[in-house]
Amino acid sequence: MLTKRIIACLDVRGGRVVKGVQFVDIVDAGDPAELAHRHAAAGADEIVLLDITATHEGRGTLLDTVKRTAATLFVPFTVGGGIRSAEDATAVFDAGADKVSINSSAIARPELIGEIGGSFGAQAVIVAIDARRASGVADPVGEAEVYVSGGRKPTGRKVVEWAREAEQRGAGEILLTSMDADGMRNGFDCELTARVSAAVQIPVIASGGAGSAAHFAVVFGRGRADAALAASIFHFGVTDSRELKAELRRAGISVRLPC
Numbered sequence: 001m002l003t004k005r006i007i008a009c010l011d012v013r014g015g016r017v018v019k020g021v022q023f024v025d026i027v028d029a030g031d032p033a034e035l036a037h038r039h040a041a042a043g044a045d046e047i048v049l050l051d052i053t054a055t056h057e058g059r060g061t062l063l064d065t066v067k068r069t070a071a072t073l074f075v076p077f078t079v080g081g082g083i084r085s086a087e088d089a090t091a092v093f094d095a096g097a098d099k100v101s102i103n104s105s106a107i108a109r110p111e112l113i114g115e116i117g118g119s120f121g122a123q124a125v126i127v128a129i130d131a132r133r134a135s136g137v138a139d140p141v142g143e144a145e146v147y148v149s150g151g152r153k154p155t156g157r158k159v160v161e162w163a164r165e166a167e168q169r170g171a172g173e174i175l176l177t178s179m180d181a182d183g184m185r186n187g188f189d190c191e192l193t194a195r196v197s198a199a200v201q202i203p204v205i206a207s208g209g210a211g212s213a214a215h216f217a218v219v220f221g222r223g224r225a226d227a228a229l230a231a232s233i234f235h236f237g238v239t240d241s242r243e244l245k246a247e248l249r250r251a252g253i254s255v256r257l258p259c
Contacts, residue, residue, distance in 0.1 A: 003254045004220050005227035006241045007205060008039035008234050010049045012081075015065050017235065018052070029235040032065055037072035039234050043241035043258030046076045048101065048175070048229060050128075054082025055104045056149050061088070063095045070096025080128055080175075086115045093120065101175055103128040104148035107155055107162070110169050117170035126205075127166040128175040131159045131192060141191050151179050159192070160199045167200045174200060175229070178208035183232060185211030190223035197224035205229055213239070213247035220253055 010017045010032050017029040029035065036047045049069055051061050061082040070077055079092050080101030089100045100120075106113055106127050117125045130151045134143035146157040163174050176196050178189035188209045197204045203226035206219045210230035219225045233239055245255045 002226070003256050004216075004225075004248070005045040005205075006043070006216070006244060006255065007046045007048055007227055007229040008036075008044040008241065009207065009229045009231040010035055010047065010069070011052045011231060012049055012062065012065060013051075013053050015062060029232070033069045033072045035235060036069045036077075039241065040073055040075045042234075043245055044075060044234070045227075045241075045256055046078065047073060048078040048080070050101065051079075051081025052150050056152060060084075061092055063091060066092060066095040066097060078126060080126070085112070086119055089116045089120070093124075099124045099126055099172075101126040101128045103130065106166065107146065107148050107157065110165065113166060113169040113171050117172070122170050122172035125171050126173045126175050127163075127171040128177065129159055129163060129166075129196075130177050130179055131189075132179040133189075133192065141195055144192055147179060160195055163196045163200050163204075167202050171202060173203045173205060173226075175205045175207060181209030182207075184209055185233065185238075187211065187215040188219040188223055188225070188228065190219050193219055193223035193225050197226075203227060211238070213244050213251070216244060217248060217251045217253055220248075 017032050017035050066079050076098045078099040079097040083089050083102050084105045130147045131144045133140040137143045144159040146155045146162050181189045188206045193206045205227040206225035207229040216228050219228050242258045248255050
């Protein structure tokens with residue numbers, strides 16, 4: 001049985017961790033370095049830091065924040081936001097990241113996936129997909145659309161098709177965020193996650209909607225996710241990775257034991 005990963009996400013704006021609901025209604029959640037260390041110590045397998053306004057503001061990643069956060073960590077660390085070139089990725093790796101996540105820049109220039117992977121390996125390149133289900137169609141999941149610029153702009157690209165192309169271009173993982181479920185704590189979009197998981201051979205990380213251990217169990221089962229990411233339930237004390245993993249193990253799901 002493959003071990004499932006639990007990932008804690010830090011959405012960062014202006015050097016602070018924030019959290020919203022469906023990409024709006026943003027509230028402050030704390031300092032990224034402090035939260036990253038706390039989540040890792042509590043048993044998170046990985047930490048993801050997303051500079052959520054970098055692309056919209058037309059700037060690069062906040063490297064000082066990356067450096068300060070990386071210095072506190074002993075688990076794999078992924079950074080996304082504002083990475084537009086292989087040179088940008090190099091700077092983020094030099095600041096302490098183990099992987100990079102690219103979204104808007106990959107849509108704008110898909111060749112970037114292979115350029116970063118060619119230098120650092122496919123395992124270091126995550127393609128993030130912010131997805132919204134289509135409305136008024138017979139198959140809203142199959143017609144789900146990719147959004148960029150922090151969920152502000154529709155691209156006209158279909159989620160499943162783009163996930164396949166990202167894999168073909170050298171992505172090592174897909175980070176799939178359901179914009180419909182984001183921050184609602186009503187569960188992951190398992191149908192969308194399963195559709196993408198079935199379409200690619202690389203790991204799929206489910207994101208958006210975590211509210212309980214049961215939600216993780218369902219997305220690992222019916223959603224076929226290889227990993228699942230959460231933010232608000234960790235930041236605001238609903239649970240931590242140690243408690244979550246204990247519940248998942250009781251449900252028969254293989255997870256890495258916390259140190």
